[in-house]
Amino acid sequence: MPDxxxxxxxxxxxDIDGTLLRWVAGLGMSHEEVTPAVHDAVQRVLDSGAHVVLSSGRAPHNMTDVADKLDLHGHGEKIWIVAANGAVVLRYPPAEVVHEVTFDARAAVAAVLEQHPDALVAVEERGVGYRVSAPFPDGELGGSTSVAAVADMVAEPVSRVIIRDPKATAEDFVALAANLGLHGTDYVVGWTAWLDLAPVGVSKASGLEYVCQQLGVDRADVLAIGDGRNDIEMLQWAGRGVAMGQAIDEVKEIADAVTASVDDDGAALEIGRWFPAPGSGGMEA
Incomplete structure (x- = not known):
């Protein structure tokens, strides 16, 4: 008989920024505060025995604080975290990288800098912060930074490269990446002129697929929530992919549903459909 x-x-x-955490108006950074509604919704998921996995473009060291604010490991188990847009998967606490995909970024970085010679470049320095070609705008990179030559930063394979041009727009970078082709490299454009370069085939979806294989969970049983271009593969891959209310149309169009904005606790509202607070109903189709 069917189930x-x-x-x-x-x-x-x-996702974290723009999904769990609210954006600081006009800046490329989030308020590092979890609302009670989001915290409680996440706890109901954990209480049910289901898993919660943070999946972000952030570096690992910028994600563990959010996990702590959500009390994700409150049940005593090491949690799974998908970082760097899927290129790095870790267990926490303590932070332990269990899966990483790297690539040779030299050609792609050179091609982008040929078109945007004044752009800033950053590569993660594991557990510390970033090596940068020059300082980024305040608040855009978490952790400490140290200045280095671009050639040195990409001399060895890396899991992710960030390229940022404060003088350009997101649309400039969308056109740039499409025109360059960037053979052997995948990319995603952020909220502004922010370009993440990654290994081919690597995305939040691929990172989550790895986690699901370890946990014995089918993708059909995954609920994914996000708001950015780097969430598109994840929302398409999951059994149910939900876009935040303030997401750009490109993200909303591929989602199975759209919830309220981050300012209205849209993630908590969507989670509440499946993991309702006592007395609130839920489990809607």
Missing amino acids: ERPWRPRLVAL
């Missing part, structure tokens, strides 16, 4: 029980996620994959 007639209503669908309920076995794993909830959550």
